[in-house]
Amino acid sequence: MGASVIVRLCLGLALVTAAARADEPRWTSRDYVDLYFRHYNGRVPLPHLRDEAQKALFQHLVDPANIARIEAEPISNGEKLRQLRIILAVLGAYRAAYNVAMIVGEPLEQELTLVQVHSLEVADAVAKLVRLSPADEGSSNAWATLVEGVIESVVDSKRYSSIQRTVMADAINLHYPAIAAVLSENERHRLDETIKQMKLALSVAP
DSSP, rough: HHHHHHHHHHHHHHTTTTTOTTTOOOOOHHHHHHHHHHHHHTTSOOSSSSSHHHHHHHHHHHHHHHHHHHHHSSOOHHHHHHHHHHHHHHHHHHHHHHHHHHTTTTOOOOHHHHHHHHHHHHHHHHHHHHHTTTTTOHEEEEEEEEHHHHHHHTTTTTSSOHHHHHHHHHHHHHHHHHHTTTTTHHHHHHHHHHHHHHHHHHOOOO
């Protein structure tokens, strides 16, 4: 993976705020679930970047260290998979919520960009664990749908800025190889072709 990919991803995450301090607690799968249901029950808005309190919540929501902590815990791969799949499911609900909010005019393009990047990161971690657990059937259809959704965002130049589109494209380049390894042959072939078209679209974009 080229250094430019990592640099672009870091620049994208820097648009949120500086990374959480090392001494701050990392979120567990329970924290992801609790925040989502607080939003679902009308107690908090969708986390956003327009004020400091909401920015702090959003920063926790997309913090890669949450995933690294689970990966490093002295627990079974099965338990790691369980926790990461919960997070991935919650992020899927958030992606839908941000999409609906944007449809009605909320300016949440940057938030949805980073939630999609984080979703790919979690799917990458899950896919790698699935490969270590041959008895686990995985969720290839859901992962293929996730990647397709991010690709659709990458080619959507009316909604997303060129920087946001590049950040998402780089995230696909970074995380797709691990995800592709657990897809069916048909899904992998279809997504490989779609990614080629995505790269072509980016190359000719203004």
